[in-house]
Structures are given as C-alpha cells and as structure tokens.
Amino acid sequence: MIGYVPGSTVAHRLDPRAKLAVQVAFAAAAFAYTTPRGLAVLSVLALAVTRLASLSLASVARSFRVFFPFLVAAPLVATVQISPPAIDPEAAVYPALSSYRVLLVVAVSAAYVRTTTVRESRAAIQRTVPGRPGVFLGVGVSLVFRFLPLIRREITAVREASAARLGTERPLIDRIERVAVAGATRTLRRADRLSTALSARCFAWNPTLPRLSLTRMDVPALALAGALLAATLFRAV
Amino acid sequence: MATNTESVDLVGDEAATNLARAALFAALVGAFAYVSFPNPLSAGVPITLQVLGVFLAGIMLGPVWGSLSMVLYLAAGAVGAPVFSGGTAGLSYLIASPTLGFLWSYPFAAAVIGLVAHRGTSLSDVDAVPTPVLVGAMVVGTAIIYGFGTVGFAVIQYDPWYASLWQAFVVSSLAFVPVEAVKIAAAVGIVKNDAIAAA
Structure with a gap:
C-alpha cells in the first residue's frame, strides 16, 4: 500500500498545489498522446517523477495489482468480433496502450501520495x-x-x-x-x-491553516505542468 | 502558521453533526473496501462491501449528506487516504483509471437512493420506509453505479468508446452485478435492524 512517508526529497518540498497540477497535466497529456511514441516519452517522465519521490516502481505495481485483471482483459476482449465471428488482434492495440497509460498516471499520482502530508493536502484543498x-x-x-x-x-x-x-x-x-x-x-x-x-472546541468555518507558499522550487514543477497542458492543447487543435 | 485576524465563525451544531456523520461514513465506506467475503457464484471475484456502504449512505444519511459523504470519500482517496478498492489511493483513480466511472457514480447513486427512499430531500424515519421502496431505490442505485462504471471503462479503454460498450460491460461489470442482489438483501436487513434504529 502506498502512503505518506516522511522524507526530504525534492518531491516532499514542493507545494502540494504544484504537485496536483503536474498530476492533472500529466493525465491530460497521456490521454492526448496515447501512441507508442507519446507513451514512451511519458514513461521517461513518470520514471523521473517516481525517482524524485524515491518511490520504487515495484511498490507502485504492487499497490495496483487488484486492477491488473481489468487491464489485461480489456485488450483481450476487444479482439473478439461477434458478427462475423472472428479474432482481430489489431483491435487490441489501442486498449493495450490505454492499459499502459493507466500505469503511468498511477505511478505519478503515487508520488504525490507518498510525499504529501494530510495537513498539506487539506491546506491545498481549502486554498483552492x-x-x-x-x-x-x-x-x-x-x-x-x-x-x-x-x-x-x-x-x-x-x-x-x-x-x-x-x-x-x-x-x-x-x-x-x-x-x-x-x-x-x-x-x-x-x-x-x-x-x-x-x-x-470552537469548531469554526475559518480555522488557521498551515502556511503554503509557492517557492522558486515549484517553478520547474509548474513549468512542467504548463508544458504538458500546452502539448495537450496543441494536440487538440 | 498563517495569521487570521477575522473573528471566529462557529459551525452550528446541526452542521457539525452532519459533517461528522458524512466524514465518518466516508471512512466506513473506505473500511468496507477491505472487507471481502468469498463469492458463492464465482470463486475468483470476492465480494467487497463498498457498494453496500453507498446504499447505506443514501438511506441512513439521506440524499444531501449521503451524497456529500461520498464526495468526501472521493476527495480523501484522491489526496492519499487508502480507501479505494484494494487499499489504493491517488488522484489517478479519479481521472485515469478504468474504474473511475464506478467511483464517480457513488455521490449520484447515494443521492438518488436517498431521494427515492426518503421521497424528497428531507430525512424521514428509515424504519417506516416500505421494503419494496428500499429495494427499488437500491436497484436504481445499482443501475447508476454500473451504468457510470461501464461508460467510464469504455471511455478510458476503448476508442471510440460508444462502439465498445458491451466489451466494457463484460470486463468491468458482468461478474459483479449478480452479487449486488445479495448486498441489497443485506441492506434491507441492516436498515430494519433494531440496533441501527437505536443509533
């Protein structure tokens, strides 16, 4: 199971909002570029993100194992044609790429889960x-x-x-x-x-939140999110 | 810490009770994801109680707070509480996983179940709701959950999605739908249970 682990990696020090932006942008780019080449580039990026969070890919895969039967079955079922009855291996290509895409996005969001405390997440939610x-x-x-x-x-x-x-x-x-x-x-x-x-205990609508501030460290993360979103928009038009 | 200089805006007692119930019910649905029973119909697919939790949220908290409770469940899972199937967590399960349709359906299913069972948005005495109404509410809820789930699965896995709905249904839902009858039967028993009426 992936959960928060205290640490001092780059990913731990980023603002949670920047990390959320990267996740959303990464998922959008993965949907826009569900091609072998696009997913290859995004694989490198996902690997880099998990490294920054010192997260092992094996633990990501382990946490995700209950979903493997669906990811394997989806391309297999796609090959079956009913009328006329036939097996069409070509039809499995896109579903297989989709299944791989899921793994990449899960790895990136696991990096967030591992490096963000509940307090930070709560502050990010309330400030957003x-x-x-x-x-x-x-x-x-x-x-x-x-x-x-x-x-x-x-x-x-x-x-x-x-x-x-x-x-x-x-x-x-x-x-x-x-x-x-x-x-x-x-x-x-x-x-x-x-x-x-x-x-x-004076449960109030306006409690004091921990301070969150975007620092210079967050610039690369926000730039990455911006670049991924720009690439997605470029593909869409 | 950031400094706040405005005066304290207290949460009213009723809102505090509803918020606490919604949050703890969300945690209960998360805990139900870990409870699995052997499936008498197909040994490979264990029965987990998440969907039962959605039914109970709609019936016991009503359409508004039941639905908000499910929103909290999704939000907590998105930022890292291990509440999704198999103890997973992360925003990816809401935006990219093939099972995202099931998760997104929970607030809607809880709302509709609550609306049908309570015949409106205000909470009535659950004990007085006739069994056929309860069963009907949960059948509609099940249809919403599997409808969203199947469409979500097709959108994530297939291109174009509308041409592959039956494949999506076979892979994502077929093995699970029959077991929902067991959960509906259990939910009726739970709602009519004396311990629940006293709580």
Whole structure:
C-alpha cells in the first residue's frame, strides 16, 4: 500500500498545489498522446517523477495489482468480433496502450501520495476551493484520514469475534449484515461523540491553516505542468 | 502558521453533526473496501462491501449528506487516504483509471437512493420506509453505479468508446452485478435492524 512517508526529497518540498497540477497535466497529456511514441516519452517522465519521490516502481505495481485483471482483459476482449465471428488482434492495440497509460498516471499520482502530508493536502484543498465548501472538504478529508484506521480496526475485531464463534458458518447475507450493522452503528455513535467534541472546541468555518507558499522550487514543477497542458492543447487543435 | 485576524465563525451544531456523520461514513465506506467475503457464484471475484456502504449512505444519511459523504470519500482517496478498492489511493483513480466511472457514480447513486427512499430531500424515519421502496431505490442505485462504471471503462479503454460498450460491460461489470442482489438483501436487513434504529 502506498502512503505518506516522511522524507526530504525534492518531491516532499514542493507545494502540494504544484504537485496536483503536474498530476492533472500529466493525465491530460497521456490521454492526448496515447501512441507508442507519446507513451514512451511519458514513461521517461513518470520514471523521473517516481525517482524524485524515491518511490520504487515495484511498490507502485504492487499497490495496483487488484486492477491488473481489468487491464489485461480489456485488450483481450476487444479482439473478439461477434458478427462475423472472428479474432482481430489489431483491435487490441489501442486498449493495450490505454492499459499502459493507466500505469503511468498511477505511478505519478503515487508520488504525490507518498510525499504529501494530510495537513498539506487539506491546506491545498481549502486554498483552492473557496468558502465553506472548501472548509467542508478540508475538514472532512482530514477526518477520513484520522478515522479510517479506527473503523478498520473495529470491523476487523467484529469479524474475528464472529469467526471465533463459528460466524463463518452462517449464511452469506447474515455475515454481511452482522459486519455492516456493527460498523454502521459504531460509526454513527462515534460521529455523534465527535460532533459534540468539535462543537466544544470552537469548531469554526475559518480555522488557521498551515502556511503554503509557492517557492522558486515549484517553478520547474509548474513549468512542467504548463508544458504538458500546452502539448495537450496543441494536440487538440 | 498563517495569521487570521477575522473573528471566529462557529459551525452550528446541526452542521457539525452532519459533517461528522458524512466524514465518518466516508471512512466506513473506505473500511468496507477491505472487507471481502468469498463469492458463492464465482470463486475468483470476492465480494467487497463498498457498494453496500453507498446504499447505506443514501438511506441512513439521506440524499444531501449521503451524497456529500461520498464526495468526501472521493476527495480523501484522491489526496492519499487508502480507501479505494484494494487499499489504493491517488488522484489517478479519479481521472485515469478504468474504474473511475464506478467511483464517480457513488455521490449520484447515494443521492438518488436517498431521494427515492426518503421521497424528497428531507430525512424521514428509515424504519417506516416500505421494503419494496428500499429495494427499488437500491436497484436504481445499482443501475447508476454500473451504468457510470461501464461508460467510464469504455471511455478510458476503448476508442471510440460508444462502439465498445458491451466489451466494457463484460470486463468491468458482468461478474459483479449478480452479487449486488445479495448486498441489497443485506441492506434491507441492516436498515430494519433494531440496533441501527437505536443509533
């Protein structure tokens, strides 16, 4: 699983907004240039980005493994023609390139995930989305980060307790119900306690955010994003 | 730290409760992505509970907050919370992955399920909603999720996308649709459960 790892790489020191811009621009360029040559250039770029974040490609591939069956099946199914029944290998070319393109974009966004703290992401969201919607997204996102491990642990405990009492022998629907009822009731109760605690601590629409400032270091990243977007637009017209 | 000199603008109690519920429900859907059960219909495709989480968000939080909860789920996953299938995270899953249609459908599905189940945007007593209405709401929700999912898959993988919808459906959805009946049945049981009514 790819997650934030503290460090002092170039990617760690960039402004999160610059990193988000690079991701979006990279994806746009990958869609505009889904050709062998275009993807070869973008592969070099993706490799450079993962290097800057000292992220190994093997760990990116491992995190992405649940999606491999789809990426392999998509080109294979494309070769099947129904009327007249035939196999057309040519038809697999574009879907195969698309599958490869997904890997590249995933690698670039994994570099963001590895090098950006929740606080930075929250600040980036709230400085990008103005007003209360931005606060809602920022606060909500940091709460999800905070409570995901707790809720996961509770659900695991429920499943283990159920398994110890031969719950695994029960019908499937019954097992799903048990896990979900325990998960949902605890989550709602916890949410009510949390909202009381938030209100008690002056939960406000205008809290103080960590300072974010674009520095000289961000110039190359923003230039890269600009160049990729320009290349995409050039292709579109 | 940046300095803020304006006066504090407090969040009201009701908004704070709704925000906390939406955020924690988003985390619950993320946690459901890790819960897998063996599939009785096809052994290779495990059953995960994410979609059940979407159903419950629409029914228990209502159309507005259920949908916003799913927006938080997507935003948190985009900036790195490991909440997407298989514990993955990253903006790429929302903008370039072949499964992006499924993810983007969640806020819409939760909203429609909530609208049908509560017959409007205000929250009514879930216990009083007749079972056929609940089932109907979730069937519509399932159609939205797989409709978005199939179109998304075709757009990402095939060119032109509209000529390859059936291939996209076969690869992305066919194996998963039958299991949704199990989740709908479970969701009805969950909503009618006494522990949920008390929460």
